[in-house]
Amino acid sequence: MTEHEHVRVAVVGSGFGGLGAAVRLRREGITDFVVLERAASVGGTWRDNSYPGCACDVPSHLYSFSFAPNPRWPRTFSGQPHIRAYLEHVTDTFGLRPHIRFDSEVRRMTWDAQEFRWEIETASGRLTADVVVSATGPLSDPKIPDIPGLDSFPGKVFHSARWDHDHDLTGKRVAMIGTGASAIQIVPAIQPEAGRLTLFQRTPAWVMPRMDRAISGPERLLHRTLPVTTRLRRGVLWGIRELQVQAFTKHPEELGFVEQIAKRNMARAVKDPALRAKLTPDYRIGCKRILLSSEYYPALAEPNVDVVASGLSEVRGSTLVAADGTETEADVIVFGTGFHVTDMPIAERVVGADGHTLAESWKGGMQALRGATAAGFPNFMTVIGPNTGLGNSSMILMIESQLNYLADYLRQLRVLGGRVALDARPGAVDAWNHRVQERMKRTVWNTGGCTSWYLDASGRNTTIWPGTTAEFRRATRRVELAEYEVLRPLARQAPAGQRGAEVSA
Numbered sequence: 001m002t003e004h005e006h007v008r009v010a011v012v013g014s015g016f017g018g019l020g021a022a023v024r025l026r027r028e029g030i031t032d033f034v035v036l037e038r039a040a041s042v043g044g045t046w047r048d049n050s051y052p053g054c055a056c057d058v059p060s061h062l063y064s065f066s067f068a069p070n071p072r073w074p075r076t077f078s079g080q081p082h083i084r085a086y087l088e089h090v091t092d093t094f095g096l097r098p099h100i101r102f103d104s105e106v107r108r109m110t111w112d113a114q115e116f117r118w119e120i121e122t123a124s125g126r127l128t129a130d131v132v133v134s135a136t137g138p139l140s141d142p143k144i145p146d147i148p149g150l151d152s153f154p155g156k157v158f159h160s161a162r163w164d165h166d167h168d169l170t171g172k173r174v175a176m177i178g179t180g181a182s183a184i185q186i187v188p189a190i191q192p193e194a195g196r197l198t199l200f201q202r203t204p205a206w207v208m209p210r211m212d213r214a215i216s217g218p219e220r221l222l223h224r225t226l227p228v229t230t231r232l233r234r235g236v237l238w239g240i241r242e243l244q245v246q247a248f249t250k251h252p253e254e255l256g257f258v259e260q261i262a263k264r265n266m267a268r269a270v271k272d273p274a275l276r277a278k279l280t281p282d283y284r285i286g287c288k289r290i291l292l293s294s295e296y297y298p299a300l301a302e303p304n305v306d307v308v309a310s311g312l313s314e315v316r317g318s319t320l321v322a323a324d325g326t327e328t329e330a331d332v333i334v335f336g337t338g339f340h341v342t343d344m345p346i347a348e349r350v351v352g353a354d355g356h357t358l359a360e361s362w363k364g365g366m367q368a369l370r371g372a373t374a375a376g377f378p379n380f381m382t383v384i385g386p387n388t389g390l391g392n393s394s395m396i397l398m399i400e401s402q403l404n405y406l407a408d409y410l411r412q413l414r415v416l417g418g419r420v421a422l423d424a425r426p427g428a429v430d431a432w433n434h435r436v437q438e439r440m441k442r443t444v445w446n447t448g449g450c451t452s453w454y455l456d457a458s459g460r461n462t463t464i465w466p467g468t469t470a471e472f473r474r475a476t477r478r479v480e481l482a483e484y485e486v487l488r489p490l491a492r493q494a495p496a497g498q499r500g501a502e503v504s505a
Helices: 016-027 080-093 183-190 217-225 227-249 252-269 273-279 296-300 345-349 395-416 426-440 469-475
Strands: 005-012 033-036 106-112 117-122 125-134 156-159 173-177 196-200 305-308 312-316 319-322 327-329 332-335 380-382 421-424 484-487
Touching: 005 016, 005 117, 016 033, 016 080, 016 395, 106 345, 125 395, 173 183, 173 327, 183 196, 183 296, 196 319, 217 227, 227 252, 227 469, 252 273, 252 296, 273 296, 273 305, 296 305, 380 395, 395 421, 395 469, 421 426
Parallel strands: 005 033, 005 125, 125 380, 156 332, 173 196, 173 332, 196 305
Antiparallel strands: 106 117, 117 125, 312 319, 319 327, 421 484
């Protein structure tokens, strides 16, 4: 990019959120924009997470843009290579590559109140933008816990989102730390080649069978020939999940039946009662993310696998010590310990109108008006912001709703005309957040008796949306100007020697 490049809109990130924003901008007739991507290719989390067994737990036809249906999905639940290929296809189909600046990690974004624009410093240069759309996503920066002695470990250490494909695990003693969505896919994928696989389980997960199958050739042909069938399939998948929402948000007691299905799924594969006891959660299903796998439990029952029902607390050379005192020798440590979700690093790089960072503004917990805008950060919008996550459906539905909001936000700026910015009113942000948190009190995520990554350091749920995707779409259909302060540049004094008292900024 040029040293003094200026654009109407700067989008940060090229995952589903960033690419979706770019497509929407073009469809709104806006071509003066860039997509700033820290890596050398598009894909976001589906580029970064390439670990063995990586796949989506949302059905393929629902985990894709409504404006870019894919009739060629090979499986009902697609793997990482196919999802990444889909995002590359979207990039090319909608002509996005000329807008993308690769190897351009954002280092700082600062609101310039005098020039009424965002000053952006990236790894490849500087630029300015009237509007910034942050689409880095919550699953972009891996989290590795601070384990005493980890630096002394003589073997290989990596996070699931930074998989070292050059390191051969054949015959190795591998320690898998964590039992989240990545771990339950990694364990069955690497179990056959590992000499010994030890799973450090701080909290057992509820695991449901994964009803995955190949999509037949005739099905794919039908979807290609009659696109309406693709839309119908997507609609059915969406409707089923909308009907499930009340059990999560209003009637968690109804989830007991689902727990019985999960327990039968375990019992079929795990015959050892002691191992079953280790793997059985003591909290309501849905409180933590429900995981899907038909291979996880069978892998844990294999003779070369050990389950330590405790988290890793210390490393002494090649000896790993669990919180319960169990000691294990390992050659490789794989962390499946999640991401910085409630403390997104990008927030530390965004400086608002008062000189404070977004991270400082969110010190008491993330909150944003309709999941998109924060008070004190004019013309700055987040895609997949606070309380926009889902526990049972496709995030693409939420992203598209936020893109509707983005489109109307830009229309409002255009109608207002001139150099103008919208800044969310603190009262509007607080009122929206209060309504969200009041609804959250009844949900399984708050009442289910677990500690999950949905909760921030103070125990507040700042990630999940406590309603249906249809409700969120209605809430983000348009921008309510009453919820914003309309800002215009202040007039400033004219330079000495010029006639007149002031000039327009």
